[in-house]
Amino acid sequence: MGLIGLGNMGTAIAERLLEAGYPLLVTNRTRGKSAALEVRGAVVASTPRDLAGQVDVILTSLADDDALEAVAADVVASARPRSVLVDVSTVSPGVSARVGSLAGAAAVEYLRAPVSGNPAVVRAGNLTFIVSGAQETLERVEPVLRAIGPTVHHVGDGEQARIVKLAINSMIAGLAQLMAEALVLGESAGVSRAALLDVMGSSAAGAPFVKYKTEPLLRDDFSATFTTALMEKDIDLVLDAADEAGVALPIAREMKRHLRAAIEAGYADDDFIALFLHLRKASGLDEVAAPPASVSEQPEQEVVR
Incomplete structure (x- = not known):
């Protein structure tokens, strides 16, 4: 072997x-x-x-x-x-x-x-x-x-496995951005991060990815399991495959823009959930308070390599 x-x-x-x-x-x-x-x-x-x-x-x-x-x-x-x-x-x-x-x-x-x-x-x-x-x-x-x-x-x-993997990573990138937007919206209205993540995880939107990222988000831990730069690389592969197939993927194209902006803001080597940090700062919520109280512990994992 x-x-x-x-x-x-x-x-x-x-x-x-x-x-x-x-x-x-x-x-x-x-x-x-x-x-x-x-x-x-x-x-x-x-x-x-x-x-x-x-x-x-x-x-x-x-x-x-x-x-x-x-x-x-x-x-x-x-x-x-x-x-x-x-x-x-x-x-x-x-x-x-x-x-x-x-x-x-x-x-x-x-x-x-x-x-x-x-x-x-x-x-x-x-x-x-x-x-x-x-x-x-x-x-x-x-x-x-x-x-x-x-x-x-x-x-x-x-080559079907390559397409399936890229499709999954495209979904994961989109989920990360949607989580970032939900958290910024909640925090702007005074909702605690812990409370919103707890509700999010038990709701119809509570995909495994939400649970996997809850504890790192509560700890303000953006150390990389998969970097923002690598996720941009994968979205580039998604868009290349879409162009070759002649199909439109508007959300993937939007994710390319968000990832590139986060990288240019200095988050290239952080975990790609740092999309939240980038959006938080851009929204004027960049004063980081003490980490919120932890909710029930979840396994730290996600769908990327």
Whole structure:
């Protein structure tokens, strides 16, 4: 078993595989990130090419299109025939299709498997996979995926998983903005943040995302599980896919504007729920009082990678 990419998500996935007893070979562009995993039993490969030549299942967890395309070229150059490349990154359907062609030409099987969750979700054993590719290939590696997370949705044979993931992230971005607007409206009228979030979470609008973000909002904790800059990157992918399909996504286009404004205001590296901070400041409510009293604790997780 091999894993390429040891960012926050990749590291959490590696931990799950080691806990499940899988022998694990890892590599990362920044070698220092592998040290803690090496202590836990992982073997460190020097390069993606070195890793791919030694295993039959290769997982990649990478930041963007360019990273996936570069790593995939190295992987298929040395991978064994009929080995499986499973990419869990959030990337464009176009780049993913090119990787699929590259893999096919090298007799490497390919699954698109973007995930729903963050590192806390992974470590809790609750990650969801959105998978497209050959059903037979999925059956070969499904035990590995379920060792990481219990839910696997097979949504098609081609690039459908990429579209589903982008659609979900578009919805999550919109929910974050709607939460920000609701909270600013409430606070402007003297409603406590805790009271509004409590009602919001138990109402018809109480999606799991609302519950996941309640405690961080009550603590004024905007440390990133998924940054504003990364959410803008995903919305750019959504809009590119919409343009290619010739469909109108007016709310996604509006979200691009809100995210760009928040980034320019200095929130690029904060969690994307900092859309609330940006709107609060723009509305003249930027005097931050002591954090409101906590409501019942909720698990901190959301649908992004």
